[in-house]
Amino acid sequence: MTGTRADWGLLRPVVSALTSAPDIEPVLAVTGQHLAPGNALPDAKQIDHRIDMGISDDDSAAALGIAMGRGVAGMAAVLEADRPDLMLVL
Secondary structure, three states, rough: OOOOHHHHHHHHHHHHHHOOOOOOOOOEEEEEEHHHOOOOOOOOOOOOEEOOOOOOOOOHHHHHHHHHHHHHHHHHHHHHHHHOOOOOOO
């Protein structure tokens, strides 16, 4: 799970190592900043899930709370769909 360039920079080598492991099937879910125009992950080989939090220019407490709720609901859907043994979040 990655949502910003900052955490992707730290997760990228971990995802690369997991992808190389013969007995691990990594699944990549992206959200937040990665879904904004011009902020794609050009070095991600495969994005399995995109979780749209509906982030806008409105940075009010209510708008951010609603976006976080959408993010949590999206993560729950990913966990239900893929049933991973482990979820790595920074």
